[in-house]
Amino acid sequence: MTRTAAAPGHAVTVRGLTIASRAGTLVHGIDLDVPAGAAVGLVGESGSGKSLTLRSVIGLLPRGVEITGGSVGVTGRLGMVFQDPSSALDPLVTVGSQVMEVCRHVRGMTKAAARRRAVELFEEVGIPDPERRLRSYPHELSGGQRQRVVLAVALAAEPDVLLCDEPTTALDVTVQAQVLALIERLRVDRGLTVVFVSHDLAVVSQVCSTVSVMQAGRVVESGTIDQVVGAPQHPYTRTLLDAVLEIPEAGAP
Amino acid sequence: MSRPEHHEQQGTTGARHAQASAGPEAPRSPGPRPPRLELRDLEIAYGSTRVVHGVSLSVEAGSVLGIVGESGSGKTSVARAVAGELAPAGGQVLLDGEVLAGTSRTIAQRRAVQVVYQDPYASLNPRMTVGQVLRELLSVHSIVPRGQVRSRTIELVELVRLPPEVLDARPRQLSGGQRQRVAIARALALEPQVLVADEPTSALDVSVQRTVLDLLADLRERLGLTVVLISHDLAVVRRLCDAVVVMRDGVIVEDAPADAFFRSPQHPYSRALLAAAPRLRQADRLPETTEDLP
Numbered sequence: 001m002t003r004t005a006a007a008p009g010h011a012v013t014v015r016g017l018t019i020a021s022r023a024g025t026l027v028h029g030i031d032l033d034v035p036a037g038a039a040v041g042l043v044g045e046s047g048s049g050k051s052l053t054l055r056s057v058i059g060l061l062p063r064g065v066e067i068t069g070g071s072v073g074v075t076g077r078l079g080m081v082f083q084d085p086s087s088a089l090d091p092l093v094t095v096g097s098q099v100m101e102v103c104r105h106v107r108g109m110t111k112a113a114a115r116r117r118a119v120e121l122f123e124e125v126g127i128p129d130p131e132r133r134l135r136s137y138p139h140e141l142s143g144g145q146r147q148r149v150v151l152a153v154a155l156a157a158e159p160d161v162l163l164c165d166e167p168t169t170a171l172d173v174t175v176q177a178q179v180l181a182l183i184e185r186l187r188v189d190r191g192l193t194v195v196f197v198s199h200d201l202a203v204v205s206q207v208c209s210t211v212s213v214m215q216a217g218r219v220v221e222s223g224t225i226d227q228v229v230g231a232p233q234h235p236y237t238r239t240l241l242d243a244v245l246e247i248p249e250a251g252a253p
Numbered sequence: 254m255s256r257p258e259h260h261e262q263q264g265t266t267g268a269r270h271a272q273a274s275a276g277p278e279a280p281r282s283p284g285p286r287p288p289r290l291e292l293r294d295l296e297i298a299y300g301s302t303r304v305v306h307g308v309s310l311s312v313e314a315g316s317v318l319g320i321v322g323e324s325g326s327g328k329t330s331v332a333r334a335v336a337g338e339l340a341p342a343g344g345q346v347l348l349d350g351e352v353l354a355g356t357s358r359t360i361a362q363r364r365a366v367q368v369v370y371q372d373p374y375a376s377l378n379p380r381m382t383v384g385q386v387l388r389e390l391l392s393v394h395s396i397v398p399r400g401q402v403r404s405r406t407i408e409l410v411e412l413v414r415l416p417p418e419v420l421d422a423r424p425r426q427l428s429g430g431q432r433q434r435v436a437i438a439r440a441l442a443l444e445p446q447v448l449v450a451d452e453p454t455s456a457l458d459v460s461v462q463r464t465v466l467d468l469l470a471d472l473r474e475r476l477g478l479t480v481v482l483i484s485h486d487l488a489v490v491r492r493l494c495d496a497v498v499v500m501r502d503g504v505i506v507e508d509a510p511a512d513a514f515f516r517s518p519q520h521p522y523s524r525a526l527l528a529a530a531p532r533l534r535q536a537d538r539l540p541e542t543t544e545d546l547p
Contacts, residue, residue, distance in 0.1 A: 045458035046429075143324070172323035173485060177529035199459060202531035229533050243459040245466075245488030247515060247530055 006073040011036045011161045011193035012057055016070035019052050019061065019217075027052055027217045029070060034161075036075070039187055039194040041204035041225075043240070044214035050197045053214070054163050057195065076160030076193070083166040085146035088153075089138040095149045096122075096134025102156035121152040126182060144175035151182065161193040162186070168203060180206050202244055205229055213237045287350030289314035289479045290335065290447050296343035297330045297503075303342065305330050305503045312447075312496075317473055317480040319494035319511070321487060321526065327503040332451050332483045336368045348446065364394065367440035371452035373432035377424040383410070383435050384420030390442045409438045413468060430461035434468065441472070448472075451483045466492050487530050491515055499523045 006013040014032035018025060027049040034040045042050040055061050058078050082088040090098060096118050103114035115134070122130030125148040138146055147167060154162060164183065168176040184207060187194050198204050204211055205225050212222035213236065221234040232238045288311035297305035305327040312318045322328040333339045335346055340355025347353065353362050370376045378386060387406040391397055397405045407417050413434040424432055433453060440448055450469065454462040470493055472478050484490050490497055490511070497514040499507040499522065507520040518524050 045460065173487075173531075174323065174525055174529040176531070180531075200531060201459075202533050205534040206531055225534070239460055241533075243463045244533060245463070245486075245492055246532065247488050247491050247527065249527075249532075 004071060004073045006075040007033070009035060011038075011074070011076055012195060013073035014053070014057070014070070015073070017053065017056060017067065017072060018069035019049065019056055019065060020068045021065045025068075025217065026065065027056075030214070030217075030219045032212060032219070034193060034195055036160075036193055037191055038210065039184075039196060039208040041208035041211035042195065042197045042214060043199065043201050043204050043211055045199055045240075047216065048214040049217040050214045051165055054165055054195060054197045058163055074161070077157060078161050078163060079154035079157055079159030080163040081147070081150055081154055081165065081167045083169050085143060085150045085170070086138060088150050089146060091138050094135050094137055095141065095146075095152075096136075099134075099149070099152050099156050102153055106157045117156065118152070121155055122149075124155065124186075125149075125151045126178075127152070142175075143171050144179060147171060147175075147179055148182070151179075151186070155186070155190075159192070161195065164194060164196045166198055167196075169198070169200075176203070183207060200244075201229070201240055213240065286314075287347065288312055289316075289349060290481065291347040291350075292331070292335070292344065293347065294344035295331065295334060295341050295346065297327065297334055297339065298342040303503070305334075305341075307344070308500075308503075308505055309344075310498055310505065310508060312479055312481060314446075314479055315473070315477045316495040317469075317482060317493050319482045319484060319490035319497045320500060321484055321490055321497060322500035323485060323526075325502065326500040328483050328500050329451055331500070332368070332449050332481065335447070335481060336366050336449050337363060338368075360394070364443040365446045366449060367443055367445035367447070368449045368451060369433070369436050369440050369453050371455050373429070373436040373456075374424060376436055377432060377439075379424050382421055382423055383427075383438075386435075386439060387420070387442055390439065394443060396442065396444065405442075409442055410435075412441060412472070413438045428461070429457050430465060433457060433465050437465075437468065437472070441476075445478075447479045447481065449481045449483070452485065453482070454489060455484070455486065462489070469493060487515075487526060499526065 010033060012032065012034035014030060016029045016031065017027055018029050019027035030053060042053060044050045052061065052065065056067055057072055057074060058080055089095065099118040099121055100114040103109045103117045104111065109117060118134055119130045122133060127133050127145060127148050141149065168179050171179060183194065186192055196204060196207050208225060210224050211228050212219045213228065213234065215236045221228060221232065221237045228237060232241055290312040292308055292310050295305055295308040296303060308331060320328045320331060334341045337353065337356055337358045345352050348365055384406055387409055388402050391402045391405055406420055410417060410419050415431060415434050419431065427435065454465050457465060466489060469480065473480055482490065482493055494511045497509055497511050498505050499520065501522050507518065507523045518527055
């Protein structure tokens with residue numbers, strides 16, 4: 001496979017991407033266009049290939065799984081946020097050191113500059129009392145705080161594109177709402193491009209303006225959230241929409 | 254199905270059943286029938302850390318109670334105390350008015366409360382076929398005469414809408430949704446009065462989630478089963494429950510009929526939970542800022 005720049009005006013361009021393991025083909029020649037500055041969702045159930053597609057963009061496919069066809073074009077620096085913040089962080093290293101490490105080795109900062117930057121990043125992702133929190137270990141933080149740290153680590157590399165793999169699935173619902181609002185704020189403030197993978201169409205609709213629906217390794221439908229939610233074309237999209245259990249706004253009739 | 258009707262009778266004659274399971278010399282409380290399940294001032298502690306503080310609630314026979322809350326709310330600890338998996342530090346769990354011991358329950362009491370967990374894979378023996386699991390349970394507890402064990406296993410998998418071929422399969426050969434159905438069938442094999450379902454659909458894909466919820470609703474209808482559903486997901490609770498209890502930091506902050514709860518939640522935390530639930534959003538509506546919750 002060839003890794004190239006994305007199409008003009010785009011952060012990520014995927015063409016005819018095929019991913020396979022010894023067991024067979026997992027992703028069947030999909031296309032994906034992510035315009036620079038946009039928030040694009042990939043939604044599907046387990047085994048749909050949504051996470052593999054995302055991981056192929058950053059080159060983090062699991063062992064034994066590889067790209068066997070097509071191309072992935074990327075323009076800009078990538079950062080990634082994973083589902084489980086506790087496994088994304090080193091349990092034996094303070095969260096401050098984990099952010100500073102990226103500042104020093106990716107951005108080439110001095111130790112003192114990296115420390116100042118880490119405080120700024122913690123402030124940016126809404127971690128209270130950042131000076132003190134730099135010295136905390138991951139287990140001393142709540143799940144939501146840990147995911148904020150993971151975002152700070154990703155932002156320390158000053159990415160242009162943020163790849164999010166179910167970043168709120170492991171979080172409580174009130175915390176999920178806060179992290180979604182944070183990702184939205186970072187996207188606007190930093191002009192980030194966001195690719196957001198989730199099994200939850202409702203969550204994707206909160207963050208993204210366009211969405212591709214994946215089923216069994218294929219994109220079965222893509223369009224704006226309005227089109228896909230308002231007038232789904234593919235039967236599988238309708239199944240997913242029917243399965244969303246809606247609760248009315250409190251106080252609504 | 255001959256067995257499930259047995260439950261329906263229990264659902265309408267709970268008092269008679271209470272006498273049966275408590276033994277002939279158990280005192281009968283006069284007056285109205287006690288709730289199927291009742292918690293009185295339940296206290297739960299892990300070591301010196303108290304995680305549940307004076308929780309009281311009751312569940313009528315044949316109804317579904319949803320206990321919602323976030324991590325650390327104590328909802329799963331309550332479920333474990335109801336199931337007899339941990340001994341409360343204080344207070345009581347009552348089934349049909351009869352106090353259940355913390356963990357040293359009689360076999361009949363243990364059978365009466367069954368649990369279905371979030372991850373059916375972890376709760377099924379990987380080396381045994383579904384048929385072996387069910388046959389063993391039915392035989393050990395002498396639930397049906399020896400000659401009827403095989404036909405009863407077929408009834409059980411049909412009850413959870415699985416084909417009889419599943420009996421020859423091992424857990425890893427089944428999908429997540431099928432495994433959860435098997436876990437439900439296994440719980441029902443013991444003909445419980447109360448089914449505790451701890452996040453039964455949280456590990457499942459959304460489309461499968463719905464079919465398992467429909468199954469639970471159907472079983473409640475057909476068997477008159479009393480269900481305690483533990484969930485972080487208000488949409489799941491709304492679909493299944495008659496009453497809702499909201500827990501936070503080990504206490505109940507709201508206990509209301511489901512209709513009233515979803516129409517006008519009273520406690521600020523309940524309102525925050527409802528506001529935070531992700532909803533399908535058309536692109537023309539901007540997300541509300543939810544950074545500052547109470």
